[in-house]
Amino acid sequence: MTTVKQKHVLDQKGHDVHFIHPDATVFDALKMMAENNIGSLVVLGDDKLVSVITERHYAREIVLKGRKSSGTLVRDIMSTKVICARPRQSRNARL
Numbered sequence: 001m002t003t004v005k006q007k008h009v010l011d012q013k014g015h016d017v018h019f020i021h022p023d024a025t026v027f028d029a030l031k032m033m034a035e036n037n038i039g040s041l042v043v044l045g046d047d048k049l050v051s052v053i054t055e056r057h058y059a060r061e062i063v064l065k066g067r068k069s070s071g072t073l074v075r076d077i078m079s080t081k082v083i084c085a086r087p088r089q090s091r092n093a094r095l
Contacts, residue, residue, distance in 0.1 A: 019044045020053065022075035026062055029053050029074050043078050051078040 019042040020029050029041055033055065040054040053074050061077035062069050 017042055020074055021045060022050055022073065022078065024074050026053075026058060026069040026072045026074055026077060030055075030058060030069055043074055049082060049084070051075075051080060051082055053078045 016036075018032060018036050018038060020032060022043050022045050032041060033039060039056075040052055042049060043051040043053055057077045057079070058069065061067065062072060
């Protein structure tokens with residue numbers, strides 16, 4: 001069974017992790033993504049993984065709904081279900 005590490009996911013994507021707090025504005029999240037040329041951020045609350053926010057969340061929850069990124073918090077549009085994989089985990093492993 002091929003593992004995440006064997007697929008070289010981190011080698012291709014990089015090892016840097018950028019994060020934001022759930023109470024930050026969506027505008028601040030977009031600014032951070034643009035500055036780092038990335039499409040998603042990890043959302044950390046109390047130093048724990050809470051969620052992720054992506055450019056797709058912005059497009060669907062802000063742009064298409066006519067909301068303002070400066071007046072909307074990350075917590076209001078972030079994913080609520082996050083799946084994590086460890087480097088030695090195979091595709092079929094249970095999480």
